[in-house]
Each structure stands twice: as C-alpha cells, then as structure tokens.
Amino acid sequence: MSAPVLPLNSRGKLASSLPAEQLAEISALFEFRRKGYSLDAPFYTDATIFKMDMEAIFGQHWIFAGSVAELPEPGDYITVDYGPYSLIVLRNDDGGVNVLHNVCRHRGARVLTEAAGATGNLVCGYHSWTYSPEGNLIHASAPGEAKFDKNCFALKRAHGREVAGLIFVCIADEPPTDFDETSRIFEPYLAPHDLSKTKIAYQQNIIEEGNWKLVMENNRECYHCDGHPELACSLFPTWGLTEGLIPAHLEEVWDRNKEAQSSLEERCRRYGLPYEVVEELDTRIAGIRISRESLDGEGESFSADGRRLSKKLLGDLPDFRLGRCSMHLQPNSWFHFQSDHVITFGVFPINEHQSLVRTTWLVADDAVEGVDYDLEKLTYTWKQTNLQDKAFVELCQTGAGSPAYEPGPYMKSEYQVEAFINWYVQRVQEHLA
Amino acid sequence: MTELLTETIVQEPHRIRGLEMPWNRVMGSTEGPASAARALGPWHPQEFMAECVEIVPEVGGMMTFVFRRCDGAPLAFRAGQYVNVAFPVNGEDQDPADRSYSLSSAPTKPWTFDITVKRDPTGLVSPWVHQNIKPGTVLEMLGPVGAFHLPDADRRARYLLLAAGAGITPIMSMVRTIHSLPGQADVVVLYHGAADEGFAFNKELAYIASVDSRIRVFYSLGDRAKPADWEGLSGRLTAAMLNEVAPDANGRQVYACGPEGYLNTATELLGNVGVDDTSIHMEFFTGDRQTILEYQAELALAVDIAEEIAEEIADSAEDYYEGQPAAFGLYEPGYDAEGTLQATGMPLETVDPDAPEASDDGSDAGAEVSTPDASSFETVGTGSLTLSFMRTGINVRVDPTEHILGPAQRAGVRIGANCKEGMCGSCKVVKLSGEVEMNHQGGIRAREIDAGKFLPCCSTARTDMVIDA
Ligand code: FES
Ligand code: FES
Ligand SMILES: [Fe+2]
Numbered sequence: 001m002s003a004p005v006l007p008l009n010s011r012g013k014l015a016s017s018l019p020a021e022q023l024a025e026i027s028a029l030f031e032f033r034r035k036g037y038s039l040d041a042p043f044y045t046d047a048t049i050f051k052m053d054m055e056a057i058f059g060q061h062w063i064f065a066g067s068v069a070e071l072p073e074p075g076d077y078i079t080v081d082y083g084p085y086s087l088i089v090l091r092n093d094d095g096g097v098n099v100l101h102n103v104c105r106h107r108g109a110r111v112l113t114e115a116a117g118a119t120g121n122l123v124c125g126y127h128s129w130t131y132s133p134e135g136n137l138i139h140a141s142a143p144g145e146a147k148f149d150k151n152c153f154a155l156k157r158a159h160g161r162e163v164a165g166l167i168f169v170c171i172a173d174e175p176p177t178d179f180d181e182t183s184r185i186f187e188p189y190l191a192p193h194d195l196s197k198t199k200i201a202y203q204q205n206i207i208e209e210g211n212w213k214l215v216m217e218n219n220r221e222c223y224h225c226d227g228h229p230e231l232a233c234s235l236f237p238t239w240g241l242t243e244g245l246i247p248a249h250l251e252e253v254w255d256r257n258k259e260a261q262s263s264l265e266e267r268c269r270r271y272g273l274p275y276e277v278v279e280e281l282d283t284r285i286a287g288i289r290i291s292r293e294s295l296d297g298e299g300e301s302f303s304a305d306g307r308r309l310s311k312k313l314l315g316d317l318p319d320f321r322l323g324r325c326s327m328h329l330q331p332n333s334w335f336h337f338q339s340d341h342v343i344t345f346g347v348f349p350i351n352e353h354q355s356l357v358r359t360t361w362l363v364a365d366d367a368v369e370g371v372d373y374d375l376e377k378l379t380y381t382w383k384q385t386n387l388q389d390k391a392f393v394e395l396c397q398t399g400a401g402s403p404a405y406e407p408g409p410y411m412k413s414e415y416q417v418e419a420f421i422n423w424y425v426q427r428v429q430e431h432l433a
Numbered sequence: 434m435t436e437l438l439t440e441t442i443v444q445e446p447h448r449i450r451g452l453e454m455p456w457n458r459v460m461g462s463t464e465g466p467a468s469a470a471r472a473l474g475p476w477h478p479q480e481f482m483a484e485c486v487e488i489v490p491e492v493g494g495m496m497t498f499v500f501r502r503c504d505g506a507p508l509a510f511r512a513g514q515y516v517n518v519a520f521p522v523n524g525e526d527q528d529p530a531d532r533s534y535s536l537s538s539a540p541t542k543p544w545t546f547d548i549t550v551k552r553d554p555t556g557l558v559s560p561w562v563h564q565n566i567k568p569g570t571v572l573e574m575l576g577p578v579g580a581f582h583l584p585d586a587d588r589r590a591r592y593l594l595l596a597a598g599a600g601i602t603p604i605m606s607m608v609r610t611i612h613s614l615p616g617q618a619d620v621v622v623l624y625h626g627a628a629d630e631g632f633a634f635n636k637e638l639a640y641i642a643s644v645d646s647r648i649r650v651f652y653s654l655g656d657r658a659k660p661a662d663w664e665g666l667s668g669r670l671t672a673a674m675l676n677e678v679a680p681d682a683n684g685r686q687v688y689a690c691g692p693e694g695y696l697n698t699a700t701e702l703l704g705n706v707g708v709d710d711t712s713i714h715m716e717f718f719t720g721d722r723q724t725i726l727e728y729q730a731e732l733a734l735a736v737d738i739a740e741e742i743a744e745e746i747a748d749s750a751e752d753y754y755e756g757q758p759a760a761f762g763l764y765e766p767g768y769d770a771e772g773t774l775q776a777t778g779m780p781l782e783t784v785d786p787d788a789p790e791a792s793d794d795g796s797d798a799g800a801e802v803s804t805p806d807a808s809s810f811e812t813v814g815t816g817s818l819t820l821s822f823m824r825t826g827i828n829v830r831v832d833p834t835e836h837i838l839g840p841a842q843r844a845g846v847r848i849g850a851n852c853k854e855g856m857c858g859s860c861k862v863v864k865l866s867g868e869v870e871m872n873h874q875g876g877i878r879a880r881e882i883d884a885g886k887f888l889p890c891c892s893t894a895r896t897d898m899v900i901d902a
Contacts, residue, residue: 074879075878075880118878118881120858120877121856121875121876123857123858128852128859130851130852132875138875139851197588270681307709308709311709313684316589317684318591318619318684320683320684320709321707
C-alpha cells in the first residue's frame with residue numbers, strides 16, 4: 001500500500017494543521033461545556049475557535065445564501081462571504097445555481113467584487129482571466145507560454161441547491177444528506193408563498209459587533225422581547241412560553257394569543273396549509289424549527305395593528321390572515337413568511353467578533369411601491385427590531401470579553417437557545433472525532 | 434338520464450394562471466396587425482351613435498337593450514363601466530335627457546353591447562325607454578366611463594361580487610366576462626333581491642354557475658316574506674352571511690353595486706371581516722349629493738377626453754392610433770408611468786425592436802439619438818458603411834466584413850477590450866440604431882442584447898449604425 005496522499009483541497013485546513021495540544025485544548029472546551037449554561041468566553045472571542053466554526057460548521061453544512069428573488073434570471077449572481085470563504089452564487093442557463101469559490105486561480109484575486117449583479121462570463125479584474133459561468137477558465141492571455149493548460153485552472157466549485165425558493169450552498173466535498181429530509185419538512189410550509197413570484201422590496205445589511213453564535217442565540221428566545229416595543233404590537237410577546245410559565249402581566253395577551261392561534265389553525269385547515277410546530281433543533285444534522293403562528297391585531301402582518309403591509313397576496317394564497325410561518329434553520333438563517341411579504345434573515349460571520357446580518361423584504365413581484373406598499377411602513381418593525389437585537393448581541397459580546405464573564409443559566413423560556421448550542425457542540429465534536 | 438349525467442365525474446379544466454383581458458397585450462404592442470385590434474382596447478371614452486338591434490325583457494321589471502355602433506366599430510370597454518346616453522324624451526328638437534347606464538354585456542363580445550334598464554314608474558326616463566326604444570332606434574352615446582371595473586390583468590383573480598337589485602347589471606358584465614375568458618379565477622357572487630321573481634339574469638347565472646367551477650352564485654331574498662320553496666339565503670347583508678359565502682373575503686377584491694344604503698352597510702361589514710379599504714370597489718346606483726357630484730365630474734372628464742380625441746382624429750388619423758392622449762393617465766389610474774403591464778406582473782412579450790430600452794446604467798439611450806448631429810462629425814476610414822460614435826463624436830467607415838472593434842479603436846474611440854473573442858464582455862457598448870451580426874462566446878447575455886448592447890470585437894455591421902461610445 002502506498003502512503004496516503006493528502007487531497008489538494010485539504011491544504012490549509014485547521015483540524016489537520018493545528019498543533020496537537022491546541023487541538024486537545026479545543027476539544028476539551030467542547031467536551032466540558034456546561035449544559036444549560038451559556039458558552040465559555042473563548043467560544044465568542046477566540047480566533048482559533050472561530051476558525052474551527054468556519055471549518056466544522058460553515059465548511060461542512062448546508063448554509064443559507066439568499067433567495068430566488070435575488071437572482072431571478074440567468075446570469076444574475078450574488079457573492080456571499082462566510083468568514084474566509086467567498087462564494088459566487090450564479091443563476092445558470094438551465095435555471096439551476098452554480099456555486100463557485102470567488103478566488104481567481106491565477107493569483108487569488110476576488111473575481112467578482114460586487115455583492116450582486118448580472119454577468120455573462122466571469123472576468124477577474126486583475127489580469128482578466130475569464131471563466132465561463134460553470135467556472136471553466138476559457139481565456140487567459142498567455143504570450144509565449146508554451147505549456148499553459150487552461151484546463152487545470154477552473155474556479156473551484158461548491159454545491160448549491162434551491163428549496164421552495166431559498167438557496168443553500170455547501171462547501172464540503174460531500175454534503176450531509178440529512179438536508180433532504182429537513183427540506184421535506186419545510187418545503188410544504190413555504191411553497192404556497194411562491195418565492196419565485198416575489199421581488200426584493202428592500203435589503204438591509206448590518207454588521208453586528210458580535211460572534212455569529214450570539215446572533216443566532218438571540219434569535220432563539222423572546223425572553224428579551226420587552227426590548228422590542230414595535231415588534232410587540234404584532235408578535236405575541238408570549239412567544240416561547242407555555243401554559244404555567246405565563247407571568248401575570250402577560251396573562252391577557254396569552255388568552256388573546258390562544259384565541260388567535262385557534263382561529264388561525266381553523267383557517268389553515270380550510271386552505272390545507274400546514275401549521276404544526278416541528279422542532280428539531282438538536283435532534284437532526286440540519287436543525288430546524290418551523291410553524292405557522294398567529295399574529296396579534298388583525299393577524300395579517302408585522303404592522304402596529306396587524307394589518308397587511310402589502311396589498312398583493314403572495315402566490316396563490318387565498319387570505320391575508322395567515323399570521324406568520326416562521327422558520328429557524330441552522331446554522332445561519334431564520335424567516336418569516338406572511339401572506340403579504342416574506343422576510344429572510346441570513347447571518348454571515350466575518351470574524352470571531354463581527355457578523356453581517358442581511359435582512360431582505362420580499363413582496364409579490366407585481367406589487368408596486370407606493371401603490372401596493374409603502375416601503376417605510378413595510379420595513380419599519382423589523383428595521384427597529386434588528387437595531388435593538390444588534391444592541392443586545394453587542395452587549396453580550398462585550399461581556400464575553402470581560403475577565404469577569406462566566407457562563408450563566410439559560411432560563412426555561414430559553415430552551416431553544418440551549419438546543420441551538422447543543423446542536424453546535426455536537427456538530428463540532430463530530431467533526432473533531 | 435338526468436341522474437346519470439349528474440353522477441358523471443367531470444375533470445377540472447387545465448388553465449393558465451390568472452386572468453388577463455384580451456386587449457391587454459394588444460395595447461402595448463406596436464406591431465402592424467396588433468394595431469388594428471387596438472380598437473378593442475378600452476383606453477378612452479368616445480362620443481358615438483348606436484342603433485338598437487334587439488330588446489330582451491328580463492324579470493324584475495328590467496329590459497335589456499342590445500346596441501351596435503352605427504360606425505360598425507366594436508365598443509371597447511371594461512367590465513363594470515357605463516355609458517352615458519342622450520334620450521330624446523321630449524322629442525327630437527328638445528334637449529335630450531342624459532342618463533348613465535352600466536353595460537351589462539361582456540366586452541369580450543364587443544360587436545354589440547347591452548344596457549339593462551329597470552323601469553321606475555315614477556321616473557322620467559326609464560318608462561320612456563321601456564316604451565320607446567325599439568330595434569332601429571338610434572341614440573347618441575358617450576363612453577365608456579367609470580373606474581368601477583375589473584383590472585386588465587390579475588394574477589390572483591379572487592373576487593367577491595356583491596349586487597343588490599338593479600346593481601346586478603355591471604356585476605353581470607363582470608361575470609359574463611370572466612366566464613368568457615380562460616384563466617384561473619375564484620368568483621363568489623352574492624345577489625340580493627326584493628322578490629323571488631326579481632332576480633334578473635337568474636337563468637343565465639344559474640347556467641354559468643353550473644358549468645363554470647370558478648364562479649359560485651348565492652341569492653338572498655332581502656327581508657321580505659319568502660315563498661315556501663325558497664332555497665336561497667334570506668335577510669339583508671350581514672357579516673355572518675359574508676362569512677358563509679366567502680370566509681376568505683379578506684383576500685378578495687370586492688366589487689359591489691346597488692343602492693346607497695346597501696353599499697354603506699357593505700362597506701362597514703367588509704371592514705369588519707378584514708377587507709382592506711383599497712380592495713373595495715363600489716358603484717352607487719343612487720347616491721347622496723356628494724356621490725352625484727363625483728359622477729358628474731367623472732362624466733365631465735370623459736367628455737373632455739372624448740372631445741380631445743375627436744380633435745386628434747380630425748387632425749391626423751394616423752397619430753391617433755400611435756399614441757395615447759396625455760389625459761389618458763389621468764382618466765385611467767390603472768396605467769402608471771411604468772405601464773399597467775409591468776404593474777400586473779404579466780408583461781407583454783412583444784417589444785419594438787427599433788426602440789432599445791434604457792440601458793442598465795440608466796442612460797436613456799433611445800431618447801438621445803438625435804441630440805448631437807452626426808453629420809457634423811469628422812469621418813475617417815474607408816468602407817461602405819458608416820458608424821457614428823456619439824460620445825467620441827466621430828464617424829468611422831467600415832466594411833461589412835470586418836469586426837467593428839479594430840476600426841473604432843484606431844479612430845480613437847475608447848472601448849476597453851481584452852479577449853477580442855467575445856468572451857470577456859469588456860468591449861460591451863450600446864447600439865442606438867442599426868444592425869450587427871455578432872458571434873460571441875458568452876461575453877454577453879441575451880437580455881443585454883435585447884437591451885441593445887453588443888460586443889464590437891466579434892460583431893460586423895450590417896447597416897449604418899449609431900453607437901453610444
Ligand atoms: S489574479 Fe485573477 S487574473 Fe490575475
Ligand atoms: S473584448 Fe472580450 S468580449 Fe469583446
Ligand atoms: Fe430580539
């Protein structure tokens with residue numbers, strides 16, 4: 001037997017390159033994680049653990065990149081960055097997506113520098129190496145180069161797929177297959193909203209000074225929802241609570257919530273829309289929580305009175321009072337699907353203490369701004385809420401940097417945070433094993 | 434036999450998505466044959482003469498009068514609109530009485546059109562109409578008028594049509610129109626009448642409802658005594674009744690027509706069941722002073738437009754068919770600056786190949802063509818064709834066999850170029866007029882070509898050209 005040859009693309013990978021004792025140290029941190037408590041500081045502040053996250057989570061799993069509305073036509077592309085990775089997600093002529101590493105095979109320049117656009121072939125801005133949409137190098141001026149073989153320098157490819165209009169990418173050579181099952185869970189919830197017939201009303205990019213896990217943790221609980229006055233108008237602040245956990249000041253809201261939920265469920269049954277909660281945050285590889293839940297007020301959308309924010313229904317939906325179909329998908333996204341608009345949230349880690357949070361508001365593609373919707377009103381609630389959440393995340397990030405920080409207990413209403421962290425720890429440990 | 438038929442399982446038809454009026458595509462098209470069909474596009478009111486060709490008695494004291502235009506043209510209108518008719522009630526030499534009547538026929542059968550008039554014994558005009566209008570009667574009309582009508586295209590045609598009494602006439606036009614069109618729709622009609630023999634069109638409605646699964650019709654007998662065998666609903670409009678016939682009312686567009694009291698109740702109830710104000714469309718058959726004034730204003734505007742157009746026709750019959758009058762936008766709010774077609778998401782497929790769209794960078798290429806005068810430019814090179822480079826301000830002569838890039842660059846036109854093989858796209862420019870033959874290799878997208886762009890490194894000119902470079 002010949003000596004094992006390291007595959008080319010494994011060069012520079014952390015697990016194989018970390019000194020043994022550092023690796024042992026990291027493994028120990030994961031192993032001795034105290035259940036039910038927030039993570040130790042290095043998980044939020046340490047550059048080596050961030051690298052491990054990029055490798056074990058973002059380098060292994062299906063991650064959310066964007067939606068069909070961002071690249072509706074052949075040649076449309078977006079570029080997305082996850083830590084050190086930069087990917088081009090491009091709509092090809094067959095209607096599928098090509099995912100390419102945005103790293104020129106000449107000297108490594110970013111091939112596409114815009115966040116979004118449309119292109120035919122891909123031309124590197126440095127020395128104009130030109131790649132086909134499939135990533136093949138089709139032109140490089142090579143005066144006097146006798147032995148230059150273009151076939152050896154294609155852009156590296158990654159996996160891409162689309163489910164119910166959402167686009168996911170996977171950098172791993174062999175993507176986890178469990179995502180198929182997860183997509184079968186969420187597809188029927190989302191399909192009636194028909195993302196392929198939506199357009200971007202607004203996209204917001206904010207950089208939060210916080211580790212990507214803090215962003216996701218914050219999203220998994222409504223313990224802090226008192227801090228969201230705008231959101232509390234339409235989202236029941238009892239979210240995540242169960243009978244017996246309701247504080248006195250929320251009892252009235254709880255009753256209203258129950259009533260709204262049962263009338264929503266009746267509507268869903270009438271129209272054949274699924275609404276049951278599926279909660280598999282740490283019981284499967286592609287962790288998910290999805291449900292259709294009622295909204296307060298008129299129950300139509302995220303507005304102060306719960307009224308619709310866009311007058312055009314999505315897809316073939318028959319009714320505006322469909323609450324919100326909400327999905328949380330690990331590792332980096334969550335979504336609210338209403339009858340009149342959809343909001344997608346993607347978390348794109350930058351480094352251990354910074355994350356890009358991209359929020360995109362989608363409306364029916366025949367809705368006309370100023371006629372069918374008012375952009376300010378459409379985006380108001382979640383723009384405010386995002387800013388508040390950014391502040392919360394940043395408070396925690398600063399805290400984790402203090403020598404006085406020590407993990408604290410997740411409360412009962414924060415069980416989903418614990419589940420997310422448990423999922424994360426399991427995935428990294430699997431990778432280290 | 435009947436038994437057998439009712440038990441036969443009939444499969445649902447396969448339909449295109451949404452509803453689109455037949456004139457919708459024609460309106461945006463400039464192709465020759467389509468422009469003839471444009472006469473069917475209801476884009477402005479006109480004054481015209483019409484001849485009665487048939488009268489059809491209806492139940493409920495109503496009478497339908499079928500007309501055709503004396504000039505033989507079809508009457509273009511939208512389902513729900515009305516015409517204003519001059520009735521010579523006091524004889525031919527006296528001032529006529531003008532009255533507006535909803536069109537009850539479908540615009541998809543445009544060669545004749547119907548108005549349905551309910552006889553009001555105390556009125557001045559309707560008894561006269563019933564008495565005097567016969568086949569052969571010619572009347573002066575103005576129309577179509579009115580903003581109460583179905584949209585030209587609707588991807589999710591989900592309607593709740595509410596009618597009380599004679600308010601059924603525009604609703605009938607809508608039902609007939611939808612029934613005559615292919616496409617997905619979901620229509621609930623709730624028709625209130627005072628007496629069971631008072632539901633005009635009931636046989637046709639029953640027929641349509643029985644053969645068209647998209648359309649359901651409910652009758653309610655107001656608050657009068659009901660005959661023993663009455664199978665419809667009873668009582669005035671209530672939230673419970675709305676909920677019963679259309680539990681998803683809040684996701685529908687509502688068109689309601691009837692007496693003012695009925696419509697006021699409807700507005701309130703619809704609000705209660707969650708229908709958005711902007712989804713409620715109403716036509717008042719009787720109204721308070723305010724409503725009457727609004728109708729007068731609508732009519733006055735229609736008269737202005739009709740006159741303006743008549744003048745335009747007199748000036749130039751050709752121009753008349755080329756453009757739409759400025760007042761059109763005002764009259765028909767469904768058409769915004771971007772055009773109704775874009776707004777509805779059912780874009781036209783025909784575009785004028787000679788008018789390049791605005792290019793991606795926002796410069797309005799098409800409109801700029803004539804601004805600088807290419808005839809004053811210096812001309813260089815030899816060849817049978819002339820390329821005018823508008824930004825550089827030079828004319829370059831080329832042969833039809835040579836790629837455009839070389840001669841252009843030699844003449845000092847600044848065009849970046851890298852691969853010179855049609856792959857990299859770096860030489861992309863916009864052509865303002867003329868034809869090229871291009872042999873590219875992926876450096877340009879079909880939709881960029883549609884927008885008038887081309888790659889001069891791999892293109893030869895087929896005609897003289899004007900280029901934005
Ligand atoms: S780095 Fe891309 S062409 Fe040189
Ligand atoms: S120079 Fe590359 S496409 Fe023309
Ligand atoms: Fe929050």
